[in-house]
Amino acid sequence: MHSRVVQNLMVFGIAAWMLLGVYSGALNGGMLLDDDNLIYESAVVRDPHALPRIWMDVNATTDYYPLTYTSWWLDLRLAELFNISDHFNVSIHLENIVLQAISCMLVWMIARRLGINAWGAALAAGMFALHPLQVESVAWMSQRKNVLSGLFYLLSAYGFVRGVMETDRFKPTLYSFALGMFLCALFAKPRVMTLAASLIVLAWWKGGVLWKRRAALALPFLALAAPMAWWTMHIQKTHVGTSLSIFNHTLPERCVIAGKVLLFSLGKLVWPADLSFAYHRWNIDTHVFVNWLPAITCIAILASAWMAIRWIGRSVFATLAHIVISLSPSLGFISIFWHRYYWTADHEQYLNVIGFGLFIGGTIGAWMEGRQLFGVRNANQIPPTIASSAGSPRDRVSTSSTSRARGKSKQTS
Secondary structure, eight states, X not given: OHHHHXXXXXXXXXXXXXXXXHHGGGTTOOOOTTHIIIIITOHHHHOTXXXXXXXXXTTSSSSOOHHHHHHHHHHHHHHXXXXXXXXXHHHHHHHHHHHHHHHHHHHHHHHHHTTXXXXXXXXXXXXXXXXXXXXXXXXXXXXXXXXXXXXXHHHHHHHHIIIIISSSSOOHHHHHHHHHXXXXXXXXXXXXXXXXXXXXXHHHHHOGGGHHXXXXXXHHHHHHXXXXXXXXXXXXXXXXXXXXXXXXXXXXXXXXXXXXXXHHHHHHHHSOOSOOSSOOXXXXXXXXXXGGHHHHHHHHHHHHHHHTHHHHOSHHHHHHHHHHHHHGXXXXXXXXXXXXXXXXXXXXXXXXXXXXXXXXXXXXXXHHTTOOGGGOOOTTSOOOSSOSSSOOHHHHHHHXXXXXXXXXXXXXX
């Protein structure tokens, strides 16, 4: 236990050192886009007595992100206390970097708990920390909502892995912790509601013969996410402005948008070149066949990964499913105000890098250990419990015990 804590702290220290080196130029960065409206000129952030209003008045802020606004409110109170209000922007940038470093450590911890070796886990954590797509979330002050909600997202996922996935024994304390952290994540940014579905995918990917039982334990997360999803859409329509005629797209148009956003995002995730603050709005004319090609391509990729499970295991499809789920709020089926200006942005992929990093780290880790990639079965191996790039040793043990017990039961009968 002591050595594991030391390893975790070392990962945090290395991540913080790397992130400070990479983002040092952003520490004195000024305002971008809506930073002034959300932070500097926000009445609830400026008012020392507005903390209850942040939580109780849903119209007090543009979007209902009470935990994120509370963090900014606390930042300004501390800046005023220590008479450093002139450097308020530096403290926000620095805190974003620290939050990113903690999240990096959590990715490492989750990877290790899922059975990925140290090098593979380090690669997954490093990708999450330094992937070029993360720059918008870490360096942009108002994207505190991304790094803060991402921190609680990962804390919740870690609690679920520890409380549900590791052994046959259910751990109610860790499970309750996971639910509590998920609720905090929702209050930081409701977009993290996608974790509920991603946990079901995780249970299917890593849950062995008990995956259905473990997936069922993700249903309370869906129950927490559902009202927040409804409330967010309500706020977008009545308070932000998505009821305008410009957002009245037909279902075929929304399918075209979804295909283009998904394929474009996958491309940037794998090859992050020519990145931009925002990307132009594509033509979505449904009468032009070429506009349907991205959607057709995405369906073909998902179908191929599903049909290939027998040969390459579940990891590829699980990773793609996590990406689709994480992007689902911005695929165009739900009207979001910033779709008025662009269909997608790099900060929308913040959570995607987690699953992508775990897949790459698990695959490289398996290769380094001499195991077959993707969990493909081998005649000289015991069939793996978890068909993935990095099966959990604990699940293999627990499932082997279950199999022996079933064998004895059949012999007795």
